[in-house]
Amino acid sequence: MIYPVRTHDFLFELNKDLHFSAAHFIDDARAGKCRNVHGHNYVANITIVGDTLDEMGFLVNFSALKKVVTEAFDHTLLNDHAKFQDVPPTTETVACAIYELIADYLKSESNSVHCLQVFLRETATSYAVYRPKEI
Ligand SMILES: Nc1nc2c(c(=O)[nH]1)N=C([C@H](O)[C@H](O)COP(=O)(O)OP(=O)(O)OP(=O)(O)O)CN2
Numbered sequence: 481m482i483y484p485v486r487t488h489d490f491l492f493e494l495n496k497d498l499h500f501s502a503a504h505f506i507d508d509a510r511a512g513k514c515r516n517v518h519g520h521n522y523v524a525n526i527t528i529v530g531d532t533l534d535e536m537g538f539l540v541n542f543s544a545l546k547k548v549v550t551e552a553f554d555h556t557l558l559n560d561h562a563k564f565q566d567v568p569p570t571t572e573t574v575a576c577a578i579y580e581l582i583a584d585y586l587k588s589e590s591n592s593v594h595c596l597q598v599f600l601r602e603t604a605t606s607y608a609v610y611r612p613k614e615i
Pocket residue numbers: 506514569570571572602603605606
């Protein structure tokens with residue numbers, strides 16, 4: 481799958497596709513059928529950039545990106561998460577929450593890497609992209 485591209489001047493870019501299954505509901509009458517608890521098989525793509533590889537030759541370990549996201553959200557009810565107590569778990573806000581989790585994780589890496597974009601597909605016909613204004 482080809483994702484929307486954000487141009488940058490970093491030497492390296494990697495992309496990790498990952499999947500997780502989660503339930504949610506949008507607690508607003510305007511959400512129609514989405515007001516009922518229902519589930520999605522989410523597909524995410526995470527874009528990481530940087531100029532420096534670590535001692536293993538990784539920008540960041542692909543498996544670490546997957547772990548951060550799936551440990552947080554896989555087989556959960558998204559509405560239960562602290563991040564979604566004040567905002568509903570929409571495609572947009574879940575993409576942003578994934579960005580925040582990844583950005584927190586990347587702070588522990590010593591080679592100064594950044595998350596450039598999170599693409600999140602909720603259904604076959606619906607997706608959102610979160611891009612921080614500054615990295
Ligand atoms: N901007 C947003 N709009 C909607 C969201 C959302 O997260 N952000 N979410 C929903 C529902 O939760 C639903 O999961 C997805 O809705 P939709 O794409 O309309 O799903 P359908 O399968 O019914 O879409 P088709 O057009 O039939 O493919 C609603 N809106």
